[in-house]
Amino acid sequence: MTQSTVASRTGGPALPQERRLVTEIPGPGSLERLERKRALVADGVGTTLPVFVTAAGGGVLVDVDGNSLIDLGSGIAVTTVGNAAPGVVTRVQEQVAAFTHTCFMVTPYDGYLDVCAALAELTPGDHAKKSALFNSGAEAVENAVKIARVATGRDAVVAFDHAYHGRTNLTMAMTAKNMPYKQGFGPFAGEVYRAPMSYPFRDGLAGEEAAARTLDVVEKQVGTANLACVVIEPIQGEGGFVVPAPGFLPALAEWCRRNDVLLVADEIQSGFCRTGDWFACDHEGVVPDLVTTAKGIAGGLPLAGVTGRAEIMDAVHVGGLGGTYGGNPVACAAALGAIEEMRSHDLAGRAREIGTIMHERLTGIAAEHPVVGDVRGRGAMMAVELTEPGTTLPDPVRTAAISAYCHSQGVVTLTCGTWGNVFRFLPPLAISDALLHEAFDVVAEAFRATA
Numbered sequence: 001m002t003q004s005t006v007a008s009r010t011g012g013p014a015l016p017q018e019r020r021l022v023t024e025i026p027g028p029g030s031l032e033r034l035e036r037k038r039a040l041v042a043d044g045v046g047t048t049l050p051v052f053v054t055a056a057g058g059g060v061l062v063d064v065d066g067n068s069l070i071d072l073g074s075g076i077a078v079t080t081v082g083n084a085a086p087g088v089v090t091r092v093q094e095q096v097a098a099f100t101h102t103c104f105m106v107t108p109y110d111g112y113l114d115v116c117a118a119l120a121e122l123t124p125g126d127h128a129k130k131s132a133l134f135n136s137g138a139e140a141v142e143n144a145v146k147i148a149r150v151a152t153g154r155d156a157v158v159a160f161d162h163a164y165h166g167r168t169n170l171t172m173a174m175t176a177k178n179m180p181y182k183q184g185f186g187p188f189a190g191e192v193y194r195a196p197m198s199y200p201f202r203d204g205l206a207g208e209e210a211a212a213r214t215l216d217v218v219e220k221q222v223g224t225a226n227l228a229c230v231v232i233e234p235i236q237g238e239g240g241f242v243v244p245a246p247g248f249l250p251a252l253a254e255w256c257r258r259n260d261v262l263l264v265a266d267e268i269q270s271g272f273c274r275t276g277d278w279f280a281c282d283h284e285g286v287v288p289d290l291v292t293t294a295k296g297i298a299g300g301l302p303l304a305g306v307t308g309r310a311e312i313m314d315a316v317h318v319g320g321l322g323g324t325y326g327g328n329p330v331a332c333a334a335a336l337g338a339i340e341e342m343r344s345h346d347l348a349g350r351a352r353e354i355g356t357i358m359h360e361r362l363t364g365i366a367a368e369h370p371v372v373g374d375v376r377g378r379g380a381m382m383a384v385e386l387t388e389p390g391t392t393l394p395d396p397v398r399t400a401a402i403s404a405y406c407h408s409q410g411v412v413t414l415t416c417g418t419w420g421n422v423f424r425f426l427p428p429l430a431i432s433d434a435l436l437h438e439a440f441d442v443v444a445e446a447f448r449a450t451a
């Protein structure tokens with residue numbers, strides 16, 4: 001993709017696709033606003049990089065001080081199609097001028113149906129599917145569990161080590177990591193059980209071996225007869241971009257099918273072209289019973305979905321699913337615009353190209369810096385795990401230092417992982433090769449500067 005196509009694809013006034021620092025990061029304007037944030041916003045709402053944004057598009061964010069930063073985070077895998085992508089902006093503007101809300105449960109509208117049609121077409125499997133729309137990922141996961149419980153008549157839910165499913169009470173119970181997500185917020189919802197995840201860097205197990213270990217825990221500690229659903233991120237997000245060994249997901253899916261347990265794929269972070277397919281499950285041909293989506297689905301507007309086998313989705317009584325804003329017409333318009341961008345620009349293909357570049361750059365860094373224990377991910381969802389050389393002992397201090405260095409040089413980077421020692425990359429798929437390479441030049445420099 002050339003510079004000019006990127007510029008023509010950014011919304012509003014085309015933003016120069018460049019890293020441009022005119023002050024320290026954060027600059028004086030941002031620092032002033034950070035003080036205001038301290039006075040006005042609850043301390044519990046954290047900030048990764050306190051630059052206050054005024055515009056964004058393609059692969060850059062522009063701040064109040066006039067700095068232009070390269071975005072390797074996409075607002076946590078949300079602006080996959082690029083910020084203010086033209087297809088999203090146009091549809092949102094048309095919709096917001098026509099009507100802003102009716103509540104789909106009161107008086108419905110076409111946009112909701114069109115998003116459900118797209119979800120039925122694009123999610124894994126060619127069986128009859130239906131969907132319900134919500135506002136956030138956590139809300140989608142909650143509803144997937146509600147549906148699975150009614151459809152199976154069972155209570156138990158299995159989630160995994162390193163899982164992240166959200167911050168509501170049920171999804172906190174399903175999320176593995178205590179700090180910062182759970183500390184002090186209990187008691188948590190019951191009937192949620194945790195099973196070992198396939199984590200090749202740490203367990204060295206092949207997919208089938210890891211699945212056997214997992215399913216032994218499920219059968220012996222939960223009991224198949226009690227189990228409504230197994231909920232898994234096909235590539236884990238917040239937990240460290242953990243990619244299960246090949247064969248793990250298919251073995252899990254096969255066991256679920258044999259035991260009438262529903263397989264729920266949480267594709268909230270990995271879905272919508274991020275990994276180089278429409279969904280991460282597609283890579284191994286895994287067909288889950290239910291799929292949760294959010295984040296990348298709507299180019300930055302809040303929208304989430306549960307999509308699944310029609311007979312499972314229909315198990316819930318009329319009126320049992322919904323919410324005031326779920327499937328808001330403006331958010332649905334944004335989703336239709338985002339999906340159109342993904343189709344017409346083959347953004348799954350673009351994610352694979354970006355993945356090739358990132359993998360090459362990261363293996364280059366790994367060869368120079370033994371602190372890199374593992375390079376992993378797929379497509380435009382790539383990470384390095386930092387450990388004390390030659391061991392699996394996590395190195396969160398170095399990880400934080402490298403990320404801070406990147407921030408100071410105008411590259412927006414994120415970390416993740418149970419031990420905070422994973423440095424993850426989620427660039428918008430509208431980023432140019434040149435800008436991506438420049439960002440990874442800074443990442444490489446960060447490894448050297450913090451050595």
Ligand SMILES: *Cc1c(COP(=O)(O)O)cnc(C)c1O
Pocket residue numbers: 135136137138139141164165166167233237238266267268269270294295
């Ligand atoms: C972000 C995320 C969620 C929660 O989504 P919210 O919109 O923040 O509620 C759930 N599951 C996964 C895999 C996520 O990455």
